[in-house]
Amino acid sequence: AQKVTQAQTEISVVEKEDVTLDCVYETRDTTYYLFWYKQPPSGELVFLIRRNSFDEQNEISGRYSWNFQKSTSSLNFTITASQVVDSAVYFCALSDPDSNYQLIWGAGTKLIIKP
């Protein structure tokens, strides 16, 4: 069965530190998609990235980067030089044919950036 595990329930760092959020997934399919979303304290869900299973290139967007490792079934998310505005809950999600491409969500990691 499909599953997404975000083992870090809460992470607290001081501003300007780098921080990595882990996401490990399980799927039987060779075609699948992975997503990261951000939920700031205001409550909305903000899309960050979508990766497909055939594209293992790492991605960088400003201070954000994603490391996709199919060998370990992980798509980890790193924030470089963290800022207080990065404080949020971050969710990883999986969609694959077995779930009719419905999103399977991790429980989320709460990231606290202290000034």
Place this chain on the structure above:
Amino acid sequence: DAGITQSPRHKVTETGTPVTLRCHQTENHRYMYWYRQDPGHGLRLIHYSYGVKDTDKGEVSDGYSVSRSKTEDFLLTLESATSSQTSVYFCAITRTSSHADTQYFGPGTRLTVL
């Protein structure tokens, strides 16, 4: 901004009363979704829709019904609200007619059932 609004944004109701939440989108997307979010959980899918009058059940559909009589509106109804349905409800769309596409979310409705 995916052009999604949800109403009401906050609602307090009593056990046993019917409640309808509305999701409205302005960009003519076919696929729409209703999720609930509870503390310590990611989102869980309640119902989804492929188009007008075309809906299907998600993971946690018991106690919920939906209707889609117009492309732009997807309604979620709790026929007889229970305290276990206290939650934050999110609506989402995909911009293409594919579940594999990215889902974009509305602002959420916080529902409290007393």
